[in-house]
Amino acid sequence: MLEIKPIFHALCRSKIGAILLLLQIAITTAIVSNAAFIIEDKVSYLSQETGYPEDEIFSFHVMLFGNDVESHQQFELDETMLRGLPNVIDAAYISNTPLSGSGSSSDFSINPAPEPGLSARTAYFFTDDHALNTLGLELASGRNFNESEVIVTDNNEQRANVTIITQTLADELFSDTDALGKTVYLGDIALKIVGIIKKAKGPWMKDSRPDNVALIPYINPNISGNFIVRTDVKQRAQLASTIEDEMLKSYDKRVIIRVRGLDEAKENYMAQDTLMMRMLIVLITILVLVTALGIFGLTLFNISKRTKQIGTRRALGARKSAIINYFLVENAMICTAGLILGVIAALLLGQLLMQHFSIAALPPSYIAGTALMVFVMSLLAVFGPAKRAANISPSIATRSI
Template identity: 55%
Template structure:
């Protein structure tokens, strides 16, 4: 019914075109499978839940000049000024901003440093008792800082004795869920867990510490300060425009810059990943188009070479459907072999990417779906030329006889 023997004979007589098309299909299958999987992985990374109201938060950085400035007092004044701006929900002086790509981290243990125990790496933030309200995160257990617990000091040896930690960090240390009120250690300094935050991404979204963070009640009064501000919905742009004037009016000997929304900071941090996703999408489109054009062109070339054969078959009574079926089966044979080779290539490429770039293991479902799409695309690409071959008049095709 499908005339496999004549099709195979025809392919063997014109091996070069078939081999080139087979390789093109194989390369397309291998690359598109991995590219689609990487796109899915990167999109999941870009769209991961952060636990933060990104559209309502922004940061500013400030360098204060002049002599005789009481920086501890100035921080209090500046925070109060910012909180009184219409549209501001809360503001906090903080050492680092989540999702920004810049911050501080450390290693924490269940026992003092000189004893063997479990250790966990985490980012840490220094802020006062306004931090939770400013960040807009949910406290699922425990309490916030009390004002008396906040340390205001530039002494590097000074460390708060209490901390808020994220749920992910809590679960690393206390999988049984009994961490509230327990003590962990920063080197040899004990830190009591007084509150657990449901979800809060740290400064680094592509780091193992992205979900593990601590917040210490500590303010460092220095010439350079960083503030995080949370505003009412749709009020952020207005507050960002006026905040510099408000602060300079109170004390002009300072420079205010880097007034940026949290979503803008995040976009800048993940810009390379966003660009990679777009480039891979373009690559997939180009590969599929080139492969489809290759199939279309090869089929037309075969038709032009087989005018006499097609015309003879039409003269002997072959139906148009038989001619169309012939080219569909021929293309399906080439495509099936190409997809099989490409699937093996996709597995090999996925293993190489996993070994060299720590990309997750390629899911077999992406190979299967890509293979099916390539087969469907190839059949669609050959339908037009096949119909054109079926419309060839026997008298025109056999005119050279």
């Protein structure tokens, strides 16, 4: 402790290098703590459970251009054909593909429009009674659609009257009672809840209500639509590569596009978030390395400037440990000042990110963890040069005196 005062005076005589290093440590602390929090948030987001066996499912989009068939009837024939293919577990028509970033949503309410009442934003899929099995979804309660409840039509006036919803949506709309058997409203359309799914994600995992999902047994595809097919994991790639030929055999006046696995659709949807996470990891790595090199370089510079003084201290009987401690304490003083400034900057940066980018408040644990990491890293970076200084020979250092 007695060396702190002379060390401080020595730093004041050579302040530019110390100030630059102090600012570097502060900037590193502020950026790394916020970046680490964002990375953790991205990792949680990218690894969240969707409720689907993603590697067993693939989807594709069909566009009809022939006018010699009724689209809804042809799509029913296509479903039957797909279910009969080797290694196919099940197949279903669906209005939009889950996890793809494209779909339909609306407010599901406990009262018909325009009556006021509790409502919740919900993604919904028009599909049939094979959707649950094809998507690999598990019911928490209730039942699947009956075949008689599935509306297959080209008449826009016809409507389904039942639905299957996720447990999350059921809890939001009917928190005090069992949702099974209750009625929800999509606009003025009354839908009786016949089943409740344990877990399923909608098309948008970034949505404010990504777990609010409803299946509606209604097929009115017009000239285009989507199919989902579930198969064995090992057979999926082969089946997906031949699906266009199989569909064209059934009816050739159409185009088959966007044949891709459900995991691939999810990956495409999350591509920007994955890229951001990787860029932040690279940024953190570079910042930490640059800061460590800065500490290493400044210590070497100080050693070269103080070779004579170090040799004199060694000649007067200073132990190697005293020389090492001197540089460790000097670095710790600079690092502590930089960390104090960095903690303040981290909090301010966290507030700005929260205000402008709707990011959650930065937890203090991330700031504390980053500060500890930077402090330990700085001590490790200075230890090598300090040990080198301690090995300076007194005779060589004092030869020019």
